[in-house]
Amino acid sequence: MNWKLILLVTLLLSCILLFNACYGTKKKLLFENRIHHWKVYFVKKSHFSVGTYHHFEVFYKNTQVVLPKEITDGRREVGEFVAATAIDNRSSQFGMVIITFEGDFVKGDGVPYRAFITVHIRPGEGDELIVTNPCTYGEVIITFRP
DSSP, rough: OOHHHHHHHHHHHHHHHHHHHHHHSEEEEEEEEETEEEEEEEEEEEEEETTEEEEEEEETTTEEEOBBTTHHHHHOOSSSBBBBOOOOTTTTTTTOOOEEEEEEOOOTTSSSSEEEEEEEEESSSTEEEEETTTTTTTTTEEEEOO
């Protein structure tokens, strides 16, 4: 009788540990700028049937930055990024965040394709964020409401 109880407890604990290892979301703070209120997180999502998915999230004044579809690819808003980093205080661009995301586009002949887009985001006046595309030098101002 004792060995059955020990086996049952061991099996139950093994199942709980396996469940915790295969499911869940873990966030790791990579960068925090206390002057400009930026936070960059590395997020790891695990799901047993799908696998592991990694992305970056950027927060400004404790609210997640989500780029509107007019800035991205015209189809969807983007809040999960392929890469994200912040400029350190030794640079002239201090306070800027650089993000990369994947966009879905259609060529002129109707053929769909995907491309990585990199943009620079810096705080503007008040609740504004200035989004700059370094390839085209186009700027868009987003009114950000924390």
